[in-house]
Amino acid sequence: MAATAHRPTARKRPAGAPTREPVRRRGRVIQWKGYLYALPALIVLTVFLLVPLGQLVQISLFHWDGISVSTWAGFDNYTEIARDPQLRAGFLHSFVLILFFSVIPIALALMLAAVTTRAGRLRGVSVFRAMIFLPQVVAMVVTATAWTAIYAPDGVLNTALRAIGLEAVARPWLGDFSTALPAVGLIGTWLEIGLCLVLFIAGIGQIPAELYEAAKLDGAGAVREFFAVTLPGLRGQITVALTLTVIAALRTFDLVYVATHGGPGNATSLPAYEVYNRAFGTGQVGSACAIAVTLTAVILLLTFLITKVQPQEDET
Amino acid sequence: MISGRERALNYAILTVFAALALLPLIGVVSSALTPAAESGPSFTWPRHLDLGNFSTAWRQGHFATYLTSSLLVAVSVVLLTAVLAILAGFSFAHFDYPGRSALFYVTLIGLMVPPEAFVIPLYFNLRDTGLTDSYWSLILPQTAQSLAFGVFWMRNFFRSVPVSVIEAARLDGASDWRLLWRILVPTSRPALLTMAMLVFMWTWNEFLLPLVMITDESKRTAPLGLAFFQSEHTTQYSVLAAASIIVALPVVASYVFLQRHFISGMLSGAVKG
Numbered sequence A: 001m002a003a004t005a006h007r008p009t010a011r012k013r014p015a016g017a018p019t020r021e022p023v024r025r026r027g028r029v030i031q032w033k034g035y036l037y038a039l040p041a042l043i044v045l046t047v048f049l050l051v052p053l054g055q056l057v058q059i060s061l062f063h064w065d066g067i068s069v070s071t072w073a074g075f076d077n078y079t080e081i082a083r084d085p086q087l088r089a090g091f092l093h094s095f096v097l098i099l100f101f102s103v104i105p106i107a108l109a110l111m112l113a114a115v116t117t118r119a120g121r122l123r124g125v126s127v128f129r130a131m132i133f134l135p136q137v138v139a140m141v142v143t144a145t146a147w148t149a150i151y152a153p154d155g156v157l158n159t160a161l162r163a164i165g166l167e168a169v170a171r172p173w174l175g176d177f178s179t180a181l182p183a184v185g186l187i188g189t190w191l192e193i194g195l196c197l198v199l200f201i202a203g204i205g206q207i208p209a210e211l212y213e214a215a216k217l218d219g220a221g222a223v224r225e226f227f228a229v230t231l232p233g234l235r236g237q238i239t240v241a242l243t244l245t246v247i248a249a250l251r252t253f254d255l256v257y258v259a260t261h262g263g264p265g266n267a268t269s270l271p272a273y274e275v276y277n278r279a280f281g282t283g284q285v286g287s288a289c290a291i292a293v294t295l296t297a298v299i300l301l302l303t304f305l306i307t308k309v310q311p312q313e314d315e316t
Numbered sequence B: 001m002i003s004g005r006e007r008a009l010n011y012a013i014l015t016v017f018a019a020l021a022l023l024p025l026i027g028v029v030s031s032a033l034t035p036a037a038e039s040g041p042s043f044t045w046p047r048h049l050d051l052g053n054f055s056t057a058w059r060q061g062h063f064a065t066y067l068t069s070s071l072l073v074a075v076s077v078v079l080l081t082a083v084l085a086i087l088a089g090f091s092f093a094h095f096d097y098p099g100r101s102a103l104f105y106v107t108l109i110g111l112m113v114p115p116e117a118f119v120i121p122l123y124f125n126l127r128d129t130g131l132t133d134s135y136w137s138l139i140l141p142q143t144a145q146s147l148a149f150g151v152f153w154m155r156n157f158f159r160s161v162p163v164s165v166i167e168a169a170r171l172d173g174a175s176d177w178r179l180l181w182r183i184l185v186p187t188s189r190p191a192l193l194t195m196a197m198l199v200f201m202w203t204w205n206e207f208l209l210p211l212v213m214i215t216d217e218s219k220r221t222a223p224l225g226l227a228f229f230q231s232e233h234t235t236q237y238s239v240l241a242a243a244s245i246i247v248a249l250p251v252v253a254s255y256v257f258l259q260r261h262f263i264s265g266m267l268s269g270a271v272k273g
Helices: A033-059 A076-083 A085-117 A125-136 A140-151 A156-163 A180-206 A209-217 A222-233 A235-251 A254-259 A271-280 A285-309 B004-032 B052-060 B063-094 B100-112 B115-128 B136-160 B163-171 B176-187 B189-205 B208-213 B222-232 B237-270
Strands: none
Touching: A033 A285, A033 B063, A033 B100, A033 B115, A033 B136, A076 A085, A076 A285, A085 A180, A085 A222, A085 A235, A085 A271, A085 A285, A085 B004, A125 A180, A125 B004, A125 B237, A140 A156, A140 A180, A140 A254, A140 B004, A140 B222, A140 B237, A180 A222, A180 A235, A180 A254, A180 B004, A180 B237, A209 A222, A222 A235, A235 A271, A235 A285, A254 A271, A254 B222, A271 A285, A271 B115, A271 B208, A285 B100, A285 B115, B004 B237, B052 B063, B052 B237, B063 B100, B063 B136, B063 B176, B063 B189, B063 B222, B063 B237, B100 B136, B115 B136, B115 B208, B136 B189, B136 B208, B163 B176, B176 B189, B189 B222, B189 B237, B208 B222, B222 B237
16 A cells, blocks of 8 residues: 555646646656556466467477477478378368358358348347357357257258258268368358357448438449448458458367367368377377467468458548 | 338348257257157257256266366456456556557457467476466466456556546545546446456356366366267267256356347457457
8 A cells, every 4th residue: 555656647638638747748757657557467478378379489399299308390390281281181171161160151141231231220130139149159069069969960950851852962961071071160150150240230330321321312222232332331340250250260179179079080170179189199299389380370360461451441 | 211021021031040040059958858768869859848867967977066167267267357457457548658558469469379379388387387187277377368358458448438537536636546446447347247258258168278287077167078078978969968058058148138248348359450
């Protein structure tokens, strides 16, 4: 309770407002106390996040099994990523997942949002919104468990296919080499569509009604209206949706761990799963770290590109 | 303004998508209510309701233990994150010192870096200090992860408090500490609630961290318990479904009551740019 000395808080005030305390002079007063307030959070962040991040890069340059002495590897672990077909496949699978987690949900949600909000205000939209958003809050383990039952050999999907005479199409969806990855992807579509839809509906609500009226006066139909008013108006929301869903696709771990364990073969193996598997399963810690660094770099790069593509003038 | 037919079409589309979102979850619920004897390897529709699966799952799956672990970890993370984020958010919003924005951006790194990136070194660090297999190995890293969002969230909120409120407190001679805890924190109750719920949900649903850090069965968290339970009970889906509901219920129940807070928090937290 000793540190109660008054500090000037003038910097938040509009210039010229009468104050008792000295307004920020040319040589500003450094409010040392600020460091003290930020310190506890910064310590936790540094010890449990930033330092490990640095160590990650360091370990990735060594051959290490987690127990015995590590040996210098240089960039071996990284060149391995380019050379090892299994690892390359993992990264390729990620890009397939982006289609399912990102592109399809965004396209569908755009269409849905456009159709439902053309009407102006619909009653009860918030109830639908809450229902469609629900998958986002259910633990991924539960989601994976639910969908394993749908995709099971005697599961809902196959039962439905047999019922409509498509016996030939039925198969163990998660156990079949050709369908396992799209099947995992569709779970992602199911997960992410609500997020995108809620974002877009909120975004359309912010588009000035006059723009729609002007479009109507110009004789624009639903399609023209969508491309001339709705789509440009949602640019910011689309960027956010793209960022979030692409990251979700690249980070998919629990889903694959519970639903397929990367199988069959390595048909659904993903970098995030491979990081876990190598570090804690097969004792290739150095290699796992190199994959983690690469994955992080890909995520940061894509996030950067997505925000760069968005034009700067943001009319939200 | 629009024709009745278009309105009907809108409702039809919304209903279809709401149904698609809910069906897998309804399937889990209906399977969980199916008597174990009638249960198959997939979703089932009960002929008569049976709550027996829940007690079977509860006993066989040790969910009392797992839920206790989850609750302990989640509550600790929420409290720690709240206190640290309030202090740091206040610092970044109200004090003027060199490096302030640089430090703020450093905290935001946690929003972008995936947990897969720091979990490996973290595991070896904590193993060396003997902290693996303890609740601390879940609480502290999870707090660090949540702080990025928490600090960002609280800073934004504190910056939005009208200057007049702060000036009035100053005129009454309130110190920084009093200003923070007596004026700013009480006014930020809705923002705090949203943050607490999101952090609770993220911690409760977290899978990778407990999977890596915990081998002691009695310290497993609920999602982890479910994953192990699943690999043992692939045939009796009704029991597995009941276990899934036990794990999902705390978050889903609070979502049902507070969905406005959840959705707005997740969206505005996301719109960080």
